Amino acid sequence: xxxxxxxxxxxxxxxxxxxxxxxxxxxxxxxxxxxxxxxxxxxxxxxxxxxxxxxxxxxxxxxxxxxxxxxxxxxxxxxxxxxxxxxxxxxxxxxxxxxxxxxxxxx
Numbered sequence: 001x002x003x004x005x006x007x008x009x010x011x012x013x014x015x016x017x018x019x020x021x022x023x024x025x026x027x028x029x030x031x032x033x034x035x036x037x038x039x040x041x042x043x044x045x046x047x048x049x050x051x052x053x054x055x056x057x058x059x060x061x062x063x064x065x066x067x068x069x070x071x072x073x074x075x076x077x078x079x080x081x082x083x084x085x086x087x088x089x090x091x092x093x094x095x096x097x098x099x100x101x102x103x104x105x106x107x
Contacts, residue, residue, distance in 0.1 A: 005065070007057055
């Protein structure tokens with residue numbers, strides 16, 4: 001089971017939708033939003049939580065982690081996209097690993 005967690009703050013709906021399209025292969029998607037977004041909910045298949053940012057993103061991540069089902073969790077920012085190659089590699093995770101570090105490529 002792979003749960004994608006997206007922390008959302010101050011991005012356009014278009015940016016978030018692009019991110020969501022790149023993680024369609026995940027079993028579960030959770031979006032923690034700092035402010036309400038009109039019209040977004042019907043357009044995506046994700047569990048959306050509205051939670052004010054109370055100082056730092058680690059509290060948002062911990063909140064989302066408490067909502068995730070058992071299994072692997074992929075934390076991704078709303079302005080990031082998972083490449084098809086990375087999606088394939090993550091989808092083939094072996095259960096004997098405890099975690100992974102991902103090298104980010106900024107564009």
